[in-house]
Amino acid sequence: MHIYKKFALVYDQMDADLHSKRMVPYCNKIFKNFKIKPLNGLDLCCGTGSAIIEFEKLGVKMSGLDQSAEMLAIAAKKTKKFKTTLYQKSLPKFHLLDINDSQKHVQFDMVTSFYDSLNYMLSENDLLKTFQSVHKHLNDKGWFIFDMNTPLALKTIWDEQVYAGVKDSMAWVWQNEYNPKDKKASVHATFFKKQGKLWERFDETHYEKGYSNTVIKKLLKSTGFIIKGFYDCHTFKTATRDSYRICAVAQKK
Ligand SMILES: C[S@@+](CC[C@H](N)C(=O)[O-])C[C@H]1O[C@@H](n2cnc3c(N)ncnc32)[C@H](O)[C@@H]1O
Structure with a gap:
């Protein structure tokens, strides 16, 4: 992706x-x-x-x-x-x-x-x-x-944490995971952006390694x-x- x-x-x-x-x-x-x-x-x-x-x-x-x-x-x-x-x-x-x-x-x-x-x-x-x-x-x-x-940050701040935010014309939800075996973390990010009267949704998955x-x-x-x-x-x-x-x-x- x-x-x-x-x-x-x-x-x-x-x-x-x-x-x-x-x-x-x-x-x-x-x-x-x-x-x-x-x-x-x-x-x-x-x-x-x-x-x-x-x-x-x-x-x-x-x-x-x-x-x-x-x-x-x-x-x-x-x-x-x-x-x-x-x-x-x-x-x-x-x-x-x-x-x-x-x-x-x-x-x-x-x-x-x-x-x-x-x-x-x-x-x-x-x-x-x-x-x-x-x-x-x-x-x-x-x-x-x-x-x-660092791997500690990915483990502490990312693992099984959900972060969300909202502004007038946009909102986001990030669902994070961390695998201590390979020190890799993932963020499944969902965004909503206001387009006129409708809201468009888009998703991205990001991977990081500590x-x-x-x-x-x-x-x-x-x-x-x-x-x-x-x-x-x-x-x-x-x-x-x-x-x-x-x-x-x-x-x-
Ligand atoms: C978290 S953003 C940081 C952007 C900027 N340095 C900042 O501090 O706002 C990570 C950036 O790395 C870029 N990136 C990720 N993997 C890359 C790669 N393999 N080669 C070049 N750019 C990459 C992304 O496109 C993105 O712009």
Whole structure:
């Protein structure tokens, strides 16, 4: 089943982009702590482009990548004034080639990915391949900053939980499950969107996988990253097995 199709139309209305908006000031603190001055960056799984806009306001020239044409269409409208380059590509493998030299990969000072996006990689091998693709697209000593849900979060916040919300012209019900054996969670999301006097219903099922801190660090190191920070997200405390969301700050060797 395709995901983030009609969901794209209600994503910002549901404030689903708030997390990534919050990640940018946090990243700015990370920049200050590590004296990072990125001139350009790529936001992986950029969705509707909200993080791109916040980074542009900080003076970072951004590009975005996502597999959903519908999410990118909204991102394109929102980022029009920044002339952002948006790529429709799927992780784990992506090749963004230099328009002037088709043999060269485009490289960035920074790659980011927020709000569970990397949890959509449903095998260790796909997560590793994603890290390898990111590595290829970073300048020497470039930075990779991302957050991920932990298995604890998927177990505690997702398992057998139902979340619902209602606004004037839309409503949603999310039914979640978690399988501790393979650390995979599913969300069966039902949306209702008002169309004139009628309500349209649409459904999407999403899958995420949680990875232990040890596995994420192992994969980053084996790809050729130095881990500069591995935080309980939104803080500068080292992530522990009690963390619900981690934020990794890694530098290309
Ligand atoms: C939870 S949304 C996060 C969007 C955005 N980063 C934000 O914080 O609002 C996850 C995004 O990942 C994208 N995505 C999921 N799997 C992907 C894949 N394999 N390749 C590229 N994009 C993917 C989806 O299309 C969606 O836009």
